[in-house]
Amino acid sequence: MSEPHEPEDRTPGTAPYADDGGGAGAGAPDHDRTGIPPEAIKAVPVRHYGRWIGAAVVLGALAMVVVAFVNARIRWEVVGDYLFWQTVITGAQNTLWITLLAMLLGVSLGMLLAVMRLSSNPVLSSVAWGYIWFFRGTPVLVQLFLWYNLALIFPNFNLGFYEAPMNDVMTPFMAALLGLGLNEAAYMAEIGRAGIQSVDRGQTEAAQALGMTGNRTMRRIVLPQAMRVIIPPTGNEFINMLKTSSLAYAIQYGELMLAGQRISSRNLAVMELLLVVTIWYLLLTTVFSIGQYYLERYYAKGSERELPPTPLQRIKAQLTSFRTPSKVGDERV
Incomplete structure (x- = not known):
């Protein structure tokens, strides 16, 4: 027991x-x-000496570049005098105008080519592939010269109901519009195709099960969802088009680069006018980059639970963090 x-x-x-x-x-x-x-608990931040050394090196190099340009043989008063010269402003307006029209042509034709590329019809898909192959495979400058010199092989422009000399039709503006717009359409076609293919296949199948036609499914179901993928690279393409339009000076279209070149050929202030043109391009691209940023935020509402802070919000948060340092362990159990 x-x-x-x-x-x-x-x-x-x-x-x-x-x-x-x-x-x-x-x-x-x-x-x-x-x-x-x-x-x-008193939190002691870890000291990152490498960051401070790297920042000091970058600031030092930047200061050397600034000092070099300040002491260079550049007549900065000439830059200020011609910055808002009427010829320069007109050139900037023409640059903006040709960029908007070329992008409109490129986006419209590019979306059509994207749909054709994805079509089950072999003729449509082959034609779209051939178009993209040609315009992406040749430089923009070559295409501009091809359109500008079209009168050498086609002296007359004849549509049957309308006929005119090709030189009267293919002006520098028209050559720039076709050269830039048709080239852009090839890139927008690939961007549109990627956006359409990003939409789940089940969306199309569900629409077809409800009796919707293929065209209506594309317009009402697929394309609205694909815009979230299409918009960001389209904004990049617009900014790139704004800079690529400077190539139109080679065919004597009166854009910003040609305006600066014409002035510098008279006063021989070549570097000063190039800086004027640079400042205008930076101004235009900065404005549209800000617009692109907020447009991307708008289309990101449905895909992200919390949108990232804007640059102004980040700056405000940094300034606030300097004034009110965070404390760890203030709470009492």
Whole structure:
């Protein structure tokens, strides 16, 4: 016979009492038993000396570049005088105008080519592929010269109901519009195709099960969802088009680059006028880059739970963090 066991001590604070979960036992924190809260944790930030050294090197190099340009043989007063010269402003307006029209042509034709490329019709898909192959495979400058010199092989422009000399039709503006717009359509076709293919196939199948036609499915179901993928690279293409339009000076279209070149050929201030043109391009691209950023935020509402902060919000957060440093461990248990 085994001897009877002594009853266990169930007094609070002993180890057996803590084992059955009845209260705070031997393994509980000290402040639970004494009632005295712990001291606040003083967080000491880790010092990143490499970051400070890297920042110092970059700032030093930037200062050297600034000093070099300040001391260079550049007549900065000439830059200021011609920055808002009427010829320069007109050139900037023409640059913006040809960019908008060329992008409109490129986006419209590019979306049509994207649909043709994805078509099950072999003729449509082959024609779209051939178009993209040609215009992506040749430089923009070559295409501009091809359109501008079209009168050498086609002296007359004849549509049956309308006929005119090709030189009267293919003006520098028209050659720039066709050269830039048709080239852009090839790239927009690939962007549109990628956006359409990003939409789940089940969306199309569900629309067809409801009796929707292929065209209506594309317009009402696929393209609205594909815009989230299409918009960001389209904004990049617009900014790139704004800069690529400077190639139109080679066919004597009166854009910003040609305006600066014409002025510098008279006053011989070549570097000064190039800086004027550079400032205008930076101004235009900056304005449209800001617009592209907020347009991307608008189309990202449905895909992200929380939108990233804007640049102004980030700057405000940084300034606030300098004024009110965070403290870790301020809360009392």
